[in-house]
Amino acid sequence: MDERAAPVAPVASAVDPAGRMSGYQFARRYRDVVKVDGRDVRQDVEYGFDYDRRSTVRRVFDLDGRLLSEELLPGESLRANAAEEERLEALVRGHPQLGPLMAGRDDLLVHRGGFVVREAGDPWCDLGSRCLRFIVSAGDGSIPVIHAVVDLVSDRVVYTHDDHQVPADSP
Numbered sequence: 001m002d003e004r005a006a007p008v009a010p011v012a013s014a015v016d017p018a019g020r021m022s023g024y025q026f027a028r029r030y031r032d033v034v035k036v037d038g039r040d041v042r043q044d045v046e047y048g049f050d051y052d053r054r055s056t057v058r059r060v061f062d063l064d065g066r067l068l069s070e071e072l073l074p075g076e077s078l079r080a081n082a083a084e085e086e087r088l089e090a091l092v093r094g095h096p097q098l099g100p101l102m103a104g105r106d107d108l109l110v111h112r113g114g115f116v117v118r119e120a121g122d123p124w125c126d127l128g129s130r131c132l133r134f135i136v137s138a139g140d141g142s143i144p145v146i147h148a149v150v151d152l153v154s155d156r157v158v159y160t161h162d163d164h165q166v167p168a169d170s171p
Helices: 082-093
Strands: 026-038 038-052 055-061 067-073 108-111 131-138 143-151 156-159
Touching: 082 131, 082 143, 082 156
Parallel strands: none
Antiparallel strands: 026 038, 038 055, 055 067, 108 131, 131 143, 143 156
16 A cells, blocks of 8 residues: 655746747757668758647658647657746746746856656656756856756646655645
């Protein structure tokens, strides 16, 4: 029998929910060459995250921009794009515990990229989530200030500490 307490729901940030991520967010695109009927065929391959379908998406286009295929890849991880990075920072700055750690400071280094967190069985960061780390340090980058996990699907900070043991509403 599992005697752990049920997970506590994360608290909402004070950020306007109108900025919540939705729809398809482009991540990257590259040109590929594949063999079709023995010939080399060039295609454009694109990856993004679809917030409505809660999954990474891979799209293949011909060189005229016509969609040839689309595949959902729920277990694939993508770095955050610029819009997602902005939302991550807004949610952390608006969080009642984390925001004050950043307020009025000009010595902070925000580590960009939004490293993906996905853990089987995690109540917030399993398949269908878009959990990304938000890391802030001070000085030359060696002084830790914040290492939170934000789920952009639920639009909340889900862990205020990197050990995933402190729910986002705990002091």
